Amino acid sequence: MTESEFMAVVRDVRRIDDPLFLDIPLEAAPFDSLDLLELRSSLETLLNLPLTDEKFNSASTLRDLYLLVNRSTDE
Secondary structure: HHHHHHHHHHOOOOOOOOHHHHHHHHHHOOOOOOHHHHHHHHHHHHOOOOOHHHHHHHHHEHHHHHHHHHHHHOO
16 A cells, blocks of 8 residues: 555545644544544455554554554555
């Protein structure tokens, strides 16, 4: 998954299309817990990839989540 594809999923969930948001801590980003659940569900569905709580919660920024998703699809 490219960064652009990842940001398209983020945009669908939260209408954010600025790559600068990749490096903002998730707790400071304009996301609430429902947004994060929707993002997780969208990524799992799109990639047919189950993200465990441990994996998903280990991401502190969107970039961390992007890298985690890419590592998981490579395994």
